[in-house]
Each structure stands twice: as structure tokens, then as C-alpha cells.
Amino acid sequence: MILGISRRGWLIAAALLAAFAAILFAMGRPPICPCGTVSLWHGTVQSNQNSQQVSDWYSFSHVIHGFIFFGLSRWLIPARPLWIALALAIGVEAAWEILENSAVIIDRYREVTMAYGYSGDSILNSVSDAIFMVIGFLAASRMRWWATVVIAIAFELFTLWAIRDNLTLNVLMLVSPIEAVKEWQAGG
Structure with missing residues (x-):
């Protein structure tokens, strides 16, 4: 047991x-950045490599997803083994990533x-x-x-300071966009 x-x-x-990964491939998602490079970190949000490399500023949000999924699992299915909760968390995270890479959500991100x-x-x-997300889930379990x-x-405040975005603003702007927030995020 690890x-x-x-x-x-x-x-x-x-x-x-x-x-x-196979579902994303079947959806036509590129295996790596279309730029042809693979990097462990990419820190420029407004670039063609954002959301293309191993990690970026939004990786902090995915760790928080793991925290949230662990907390929900211990609240909703406390008697189940941890591996079942982790499998469910991976399923939810994968479902979100698949939806996030659909035309409707990509267009929504561009719009708002x-x-x-x-x-x-x-x-x-x-x-x-x-x-x-798995790292966040396992960290929360400890x-x-x-x-x-x-x-x-701390992650939310750090990314808010560093890139004017975080999980909270990402959800807010996707669900109920506020023009003033969009302008502020763009540096205005």
C-alpha cells in the first residue's frame, strides 16, 4: 500500500x-504543444503554450480540485476505501477536462x-x-x-497576485462573467 x-x-x-488520454486523442486533441516543444513549466498565460505544457499557473487550481474532491469524498462516502474515492475523483476531473476541451467550452472561454x-x-x-489533482487529493488525505x-x-491569493486569475475567478467568469473583472484581468 502506497x-x-x-x-x-x-x-x-x-x-x-x-x-x-485515449478519449482526448479520439477528440482530436494534440498530444503535445502544437509548437513542438515539451516543457515542465510554462508561465506566460497569454501565449500559445499556455495549457499545452506539463504545468502552468493553472496547475495550482488542479491541486485545489484534489483538495475539494478529497473533502467531498470523506463527507459523502466516508466508509469507502481511499482508492475508490480517488478513482471517482479522477473520473470527475477527467470529465471536466473532456468538457473543457469541447468546442462549446473553448468558445465560452474565448468569449468571457x-x-x-x-x-x-x-x-x-x-x-x-x-x-x-491526484497530488492534491493525496496531500489532503495526509x-x-x-x-x-x-x-x-494561499494558492488562490498567489495566482490572483501573479496572473490576475485563479480557480474562483475562473469559475465566476465561466458561469457569470463580469466585464469589470475581465478588464481588470486583461490589465486595464
Whole structure:
């Protein structure tokens, strides 16, 4: 057992991630950045490599997804083994990434957020996002709830300061866009 997850649980997690990558491939998503390079980090939000590399500013949001999914799993299915909760979290994260890379959400991002030239994620970035969620999930399983909340708030404030965006604003602007926020995010 590694980090509270059985070998069977890790195999199921790996199979879910592989199936997720296969679905993205079938959707026509590029395996890596169309620019032809692979980087561990890309820190320029308004660029053709954002959401294409292994990690970027939005990786912090995916760690927070893991915190949230762990908390929900312990509240909704507390008696289930951790690997089942992790498998469900991977399923939810993968479903979001698939939806996020659909034409309707890509167009919505372009229309109402600061992601003016957004064309969706590479498979590398989407799978990495899911892995960052797994890291957040497993970290939350080892920390006290209040430490998880403090780290989530710190991540939100840090990315707000660094790029004028974070998970909270991303959800707000996707669901109920505010023009003043969009202008502020664009540097106006």
C-alpha cells in the first residue's frame, strides 16, 4: 500500500488516466504543444503554450480540485476505501477536462474570460492536470483539514497576485462573467 492506496487502486487510477488520454486523442486533441516543444513549466498565460505544457499557473487550481474532491469524498462516502474515492475523483476531473476541451467550452472561454486565443489543452497538459489533482487529493488525505484550507487560500491569493486569475475567478467568469473583472484581468 502506497500513500493509503492499494496496488489495485493504483492500477485502476492508471487505467482511468490512460482511458482519459485515449478519449482526448479520439477528440482530436494534440498530444503535445502544437509548437513542438515539451516543457515542465510554462508561465506566460497569454501565449500559445499556455495549457499545452506539463504545468502552468493553472496547475495550482488542479491541486485545489484534489483538495475539494478529497473533502467531498470523506463527507459523502466516508466508509469507502481511499482508492475508490480517488478513482471517482479522477473520473470527475477527467470529465471536466473532456468538457473543457469541447468546442462549446473553448468558445465560452474565448468569449468571457481573459483566454482570448485559447484553443484547448494538449493531452499532455490535461493528463498532467489530472495528476496535479491526484497530488492534491493525496496531500489532503495526509493533512489536517485546516491546513488544506490554508494552502488552498494561499494558492488562490498567489495566482490572483501573479496572473490576475485563479480557480474562483475562473469559475465566476465561466458561469457569470463580469466585464469589470475581465478588464481588470486583461490589465486595464
